[in-house]
Amino acid sequence: MAEKLFMVTFVMLVLAVLINLARLWLPVSWLDKAAPLPMYLTAACLLVILAWRTADLGRLPLANMYEFSVFMVFVILLGYFFIRRSLTAVEFDLAVSLLLTLLFAMLASLPSDLRPLMPALQSRWLTAHVATAIMAYSAFAIAFCLGIIYLSRTNQEDPSLKVIDRQVYRLVVWGFVLLTLAIITGAVWAEEVWGNWWSWDPKETWSLVTWVVYAAYLHARRTKEWRGRRSAWLVVIGFLVVLFTLYGVSILLPGLHSYA
Amino acid sequence: MPDKQNKGNRNLLSWLTSMRFAIYLLILVGAVSALGTIIPQGQSPAFYLYTYGNGTGAVINLLSLGNLYQAWWFSLLMLILGLTILICSFQRLRHARSLATVGSLVFHLSIVVILSGAAWSLGYARSAMVEVAEQQTVALADYGFGSGQLTLHSFVIDYYPDLQPRQYISDISLTGYEQGDHHLKINVNNPLRAGNLKIYQSNWGWMLKIKLTTNGCSTQVVDVKDYDVFPLGSGEDNAIRVVFLPDYAEDQHGAFSRTSQPNAPCLGLSLLQSGRAVDMALMAPGEEAQMGQYSFTFEDFSYYSGLQLKYDPGVTLVFAGFILLLLGLLGRYWRLLFSREGD
Numbered sequence: 001m002a003e004k005l006f007m008v009t010f011v012m013l014v015l016a017v018l019i020n021l022a023r024l025w026l027p028v029s030w031l032d033k034a035a036p037l038p039m040y041l042t043a044a045c046l047l048v049i050l051a052w053r054t055a056d057l058g059r060l061p062l063a064n065m066y067e068f069s070v071f072m073v074f075v076i077l078l079g080y081f082f083i084r085r086s087l088t089a090v091e092f093d094l095a096v097s098l099l100l101t102l103l104f105a106m107l108a109s110l111p112s113d114l115r116p117l118m119p120a121l122q123s124r125w126l127t128a129h130v131a132t133a134i135m136a137y138s139a140f141a142i143a144f145c146l147g148i149i150y151l152s153r154t155n156q157e158d159p160s161l162k163v164i165d166r167q168v169y170r171l172v173v174w175g176f177v178l179l180t181l182a183i184i185t186g187a188v189w190a191e192e193v194w195g196n197w198w199s200w201d202p203k204e205t206w207s208l209v210t211w212v213v214y215a216a217y218l219h220a221r222r223t224k225e226w227r228g229r230r231s232a233w234l235v236v237i238g239f240l241v242v243l244f245t246l247y248g249v250s251i252l253l254p255g256l257h258s259y260a
Numbered sequence: 261m262p263d264k265q266n267k268g269n270r271n272l273l274s275w276l277t278s279m280r281f282a283i284y285l286l287i288l289v290g291a292v293s294a295l296g297t298i299i300p301q302g303q304s305p306a307f308y309l310y311t312y313g314n315g316t317g318a319v320i321n322l323l324s325l326g327n328l329y330q331a332w333w334f335s336l337l338m339l340i341l342g343l344t345i346l347i348c349s350f351q352r353l354r355h356a357r358s359l360a361t362v363g364s365l366v367f368h369l370s371i372v373v374i375l376s377g378a379a380w381s382l383g384y385a386r387s388a389m390v391e392v393a394e395q396q397t398v399a400l401a402d403y404g405f406g407s408g409q410l411t412l413h414s415f416v417i418d419y420y421p422d423l424q425p426r427q428y429i430s431d432i433s434l435t436g437y438e439q440g441d442h443h444l445k446i447n448v449n450n451p452l453r454a455g456n457l458k459i460y461q462s463n464w465g466w467m468l469k470i471k472l473t474t475n476g477c478s479t480q481v482v483d484v485k486d487y488d489v490f491p492l493g494s495g496e497d498n499a500i501r502v503v504f505l506p507d508y509a510e511d512q513h514g515a516f517s518r519t520s521q522p523n524a525p526c527l528g529l530s531l532l533q534s535g536r537a538v539d540m541a542l543m544a545p546g547e548e549a550q551m552g553q554y555s556f557t558f559e560d561f562s563y564y565s566g567l568q569l570k571y572d573p574g575v576t577l578v579f580a581g582f583i584l585l586l587l588g589l590l591g592r593y594w595r596l597l598f599s600r601e602g603d
Binding site: 115116118119120122123169170173174176177180181184187188191192193194195197198200202205206208209212213215216219220223249253 | 279280283286287289290291293294296297298301329378387420422424425426427428447448449450451458460568570572575578579582585586589590593596597
């Protein structure tokens with residue numbers, strides 16, 4: 001049953017991408033109206049999948065890469081619905097649906113079996129640490145989609161650029177605060193479980209690199225020469241670093257987070 | 261000319277204490293840290309020469325890139341970063357009037373607080389790994405931790421139904437330590453805290469009790485850890501290596517342990533001469549084996565618990581820094597985060 005629901009979710013996401021692609025060439029109103037529908041259905045399916053897993057495990061599904069990714073797709077969707085209230089653009093719908101489809105497709109390569117928590121993960125810090133990381137990365141993911149749109153619009157007089165830039169800024173600030181929380185809860189937890197609040201573990205180090213990139217964005221945006229396209233590039237680079245921290249490190253650089 | 265030089269010095273100084281310099285420095289710290297995840301850390305100099313070739317390997321060794329986070333220049337980089345942030349913050353002190361500017365100031369200063377805590381830990385933190393058998397007491401002084409005695413009353417492994425370990429639990433007591441007496445069941449994620457000293461559940465293993473008789477007369481009972489080599493102390497270079505199979509089974513490849521639970525305990529004992537195995541025996545508890553001039557009896561087995569002792573006075577400062585960091589960040593972006601119009 002869960003597998004069927006997964007298939008339905010994937011089909012919905014692909015459908016969303018196709019509808020949004022069609023909207024670029026066929027500006028008809030019924031397509032615009034239909035566009036959010038598969039995204040809403042995706043959110044509903046994910047909610048059922050997550051609730052199911054929570055009931056099976058007896059805890060929130062936040063303990064490995066698979067659970068992290070499913071949750072992240074769901075949170076990105078929620079963020080997208082929120083941003084969409086004040087920003088309607090076909091490219092935004094397309095960028096988000098495309099990113100979610102890719103993230104979701106990647107889930108197939110991750111082990112999804114239900115595993116009990118190993119001793120190191122049995123902590124009151126697990127939920128806080130992982131949930132803040134998911135929310136931070138989701139904010140950066142949406143900022144990345146908006147950053148791409150910013151860069152794709154070549155007319156610098158376009159009034160929508162200002163709105164997009166503002167949204168990106170807000171998202172990065174939210175992401176930055178949440179990432180700071182994720183790093184701090186991780187440090188406090190590490191101190192409690194291993195006696196070291198910082199061990200330069202690859203995942204830890206790359207989360208710091210991510211933090212530095214977004215700190216650079218927040219400062220760069222305040223200077224004249226870095227405002228606009230250059231800072232939009234930083235947001236795009238920032239999310240590539242996020243993806244490396246999340247997936248690249250786990251695959252290429254094993255360390256303390258190797259169970260994730 | 262001197263005026264020009266003064267101006268030049270002033271320019272350099274103002275650049276070194278500017279936000280831009282601090283940002284470049286922060287990016288440099290990020291880039292260098294990332295480098296440390298790509299170059300394997302903590303290997304021998306020969307490893308880098310072999311893996312990266314003589315040229316690159318020599319550069320890695322010269323710059324301590326194989327021990328990057330402990331290198332003196334990395335600490336120096338952190339020190340300069342801390343000082344630059346401190347100076348930048350002081351320059352902005354008089355502009356700190358609104359919640360956002362005060363928040364920004366607190367945020368930046370908290371980074372200095374965290375770096376100071378880390379430096380304090382670097383100078384004064386001590387840690388030691390102590391392997392204690394059940395019912396054994398060790399003196400903290402033997403590990404450089406002042407007065408006090410640590411006793412392991414019992415060690416338990418709690419399993420899930422599929423035999424995956426659920427939790428490792430050590431029932432320990434700490435007596436005569438400066439902060440008074442403590443008795444606690446610690447487990448992974450739940451250390452014993454006595455002031456700045458913390459005791460963590462770190463690992464575990466089997467302790468094997470073996471009766472050793474040499475030439476049929478001198479007898480001693482020794483405790484040997486699983487996989488350890490125990491020198492027999494006679495003039496020749498003789499030693500034993502023990503391997504414990506708690507749930508003994510055999511197949512075409514040889515002996516192995518089905519699970520980590522002691523359902524069918526068996527001791528594999530090898531006699532080594534100059535490091536080479538010359539004889540071996542498998543023994544159930546109570547059994548005896550004769551090898552040359554030695555006779556071995558497998559008396560008993562029990563758990564030992566690997567406890568990590570850690571004394572770290574800097575952690576409190578670091579955690580205080582964390583709280584300030586969050587408060588500062590919230591102050592700086594409060595309006596943007598929580599009001600509709602943003603800042």
